[in-house]
Amino acid sequence: MDDETAEIELLEQNLNKTRQISQRMTSILTSFDGRLVKLEKSILPLYTSTQILTKRGNNIESALQKIDEVASNQEGIAAEEALILRGPQAEQLQIYTDALERLNAGIAFNSLDRDSRDSARLVETGAKKLTQLFTKLVAGGSSGTPPAGSEFEMIPFPRDLLATLQPLVAFLRTLPLPSTHPSHPAANGILSTLKDAQRGYADMRGNWGRKCLEIHGRRVVERAETIDGVAAGRELGRWMNNMLDVVEEEYGLLTQLAPLPGQAALSSAYISLLTPLITLLNTTLSSLSALIKRSLHKYTFHALSAFSSLSTVQSRWDDLVTRRSERKENELKDALVSLRGVCLRSFPEFLADIKMAAVGKGGELGVGLADFTLSTIRYLEQLLEVRDAVESALLTLGDGNWKMGDGVRVANAPKLGPGSEHILLEHYIYDVVNTVIQSLTTLSRMQKRPAFGSVFLLNNVTYLQTNLLNPRSPLIDVLSRPTKDQLNSAFRTAKAGYFDSNFSPLMQALADDNAKAGSSGAKAAAKEKFTRFFDLLDETKERHKIARVLEDDPDNRDLLADEVVRLVVPSLQRFVQKQKEKEFSKNPAKYIKLSPEEVEVQIRSFF
Missing domain, CATH: 1.20.1310.30 (5 helical Cullin repeat like)
Incomplete structure (x- = not known):
């Protein structure tokens, strides 16, 4: 018990000491707290002032940074503006276009530190500079x-x-x-x-x-x-x-x-x-x-x-x-319309020119090829070189209208339309050929000496026939049957006229004359006939020296010579034989200046 009492007393003593220490600590802390309150009251104004100064310092620092940033931006903008105003260089185009893109982006998002109107003017200036480079x-x-x-x-x-x-x-x-x-x-x-x-x-x-x-x-x-x-x-x-x-x-x-x-x-x-x-x-x-x-x-x-x-x-x-320009005007079409009108005029005018070639040309014109004969062949050949245009124009003009009223249209004749162009071309060529032959015939009749006129007509008609009816000529395919018949008929007529003018007098000189009777009268007539025959033969010879027949056509010339020989020589042979049998003269050689064989040679020399 004593030990426990002693421990209790010791604990109470320790507790009292602890209480005393606690009281002293509380007193000290209370005193420290009071001092802190006093210190806080003393420091608070200084803290407040310091805080204001710190804020001002931060603001000043931020302002300085902003000033530096604005200055830097202004330098960049000035440089960019100078770049744009200077204009683009072809080798540095990307730099220039990048600058304009930045300006456009800034205007679009309102992110520029400048007036948007100034930026827009700068963009417009840049666009003008670029178009100047483009131009x-x-x-x-x-x-x-x-x-x-x-x-x-x-x-x-x-x-x-x-x-x-x-x-x-x-x-x-x-x-x-x-x-x-x-x-x-x-x-x-x-x-x-x-x-x-x-x-x-x-x-x-x-x-x-x-x-x-x-x-x-x-x-x-x-x-x-x-x-x-x-x-x-x-x-x-x-x-x-x-x-x-x-x-x-x-x-x-x-x-x-x-x-x-x-x-x-x-x-x-x-x-x-x-x-x-x-x-x-x-x-x-x-x-x-x-x-x-x-x-x-x-x-x-x-x-x-x-x-x-x-x-x-x-x-x-x-x-x-x-179509691509979306224009209503069509200059080429207008030109074609004008040209078509000229082409349409050309057909009747060509026929009119051929007709006029036979008007007012009296006198001796020679026996060579007429200019319009040569030009007609060339004309017809050239028609085929532009056949599509010719047929189109003739279709527009209408069948027969190229004769300007000279032709008589058949009332019930079928009207030729698209698809009949080749027929129109055949009709036109027929009228051309027919007109040429008519003009040649008229000119041949104007000759003062019919014999020369007949040679002229024969030369020209033969030239037409030879060139147009040549199987190797492309014209043969566009000549209608009436055209071919017309050429052949004209050739026969011209040849008959040539024979009639140049060799019929020879044949007439050998013809029997029944008006003179009696032996002496018949012998005198025979002598006169021989004289007349050989005089006419000499005239014909001289004429053919001047009027060359088919000079540039040896084939037809030879054929013509054969026909003349067959016409004249047999008649002469019969007449000579007949008169020799009648013994019309004691000296026949005086009147029979050339034998039939020699006459043949001479006739062939005409050609």
Whole structure:
């Protein structure tokens, strides 16, 4: 118990000490807390002031950073503005377009530290600078001196310029326009700039195309007066195809390089591009038309060949020019209508010229080939070279209307329409041949000496027959049966007239004369007949020295000689034999100056 009491007392003592220590600690802490409160009250104003100063310091630091950032941005903007105002360089195009893209993006998202109107003006300036580069590059590819050779040579757009233009055009097509960026401040100005650039492009390319084609167009007009009409028309056709090749090439280039590729803008530019070329076409065709109308009989085949050649390119013109440009005008169609009218006039005028050749030409005209005989053969041959144009024109003119009322139309004759062109051509050729024969016959009858007229007619009709009915001639296929019959009939008539004028007097001189009776009278008549015969033979010989028969046709000349021999010599042989049997003279050689065999030789010498 004592031990436990002692421990309890010890614990109480320790507890008292602990209590005392706790009280002292509480007193100390209370005193410390009071001091802290006093310290806090003393430090609070200083803390507040320090906090304000710290905030001000942070604000000053942020302001300085912002000032540095703004200064840096201003330097960048100034440099970018200088870049844009200086204009693009072809080799550094990407840098320039990137700068404009940044400006456009800033305007779109309102992220620029400048007035959007200033930025828009800068974008518009950049667009103008780009279009100036575009125009400069196009001008470089649309200048120079075209090749001056006789054959047209297509000049392609330079590859290096095209390679530079393609990325430039691709960027120009991305610039803001009212249709795509209605709120962009520079959209309307950029649209106007691009329109001007596209119009300038069209003018430059159109005038360059005209420059390349113009020298060849003048050559076509100049040569038309010196070369064959069919060849001249074909040259015009080749020139037209060259023009359409240029148009097709330029349209493809325009679709690649047009800054405004929309259909409406493209059509407008295409029309501007075509204008110089169409002007050149009108000038060239007007010059040719004036040449043809000045002397239609001389330039008939210029008109026909030109009509044929231009007709073959009509569909191509309609596709490349009329439909693509969405124009109502069709200059080539108008030119063809005008040419068709000239061609229609040529047919009756040719017949009228042949008729006029036989009017007012009295006197001796010689026995050679008439000019219109030669020209008719050439005319008919050339008709086949432009047969499509001829048949089309004759179809339009109407069957028989080329005779200008001279022909009598059969009331119940079938009307010839499309598909009957070859029949119309046969009818026209028949009328040409018939008119030539009539004029030749009229001229032959105007000769003061019928014998010479007969030689003239025979020479010309034989020339017609030989050239037209030659199996190797292409004309044989377009001659109708009536035409062939007419030629053969005319030849027979001309030959009969030749025999009648030149050899019938010889035959008449040998004819029996029953009026003189008695032996002495018959002998005297025989002597007179021989004298008359050989006198006429001498006259015929002299005449044939002047009037050469079928001089350039040895085959027909030999045949004609055989016929004359068969006509004259047998009659002479019979008459000589008959008179010798009657012993009409004691000296027959005095009157029979040549034997029948010698007469034959002499007759053959006529040809």
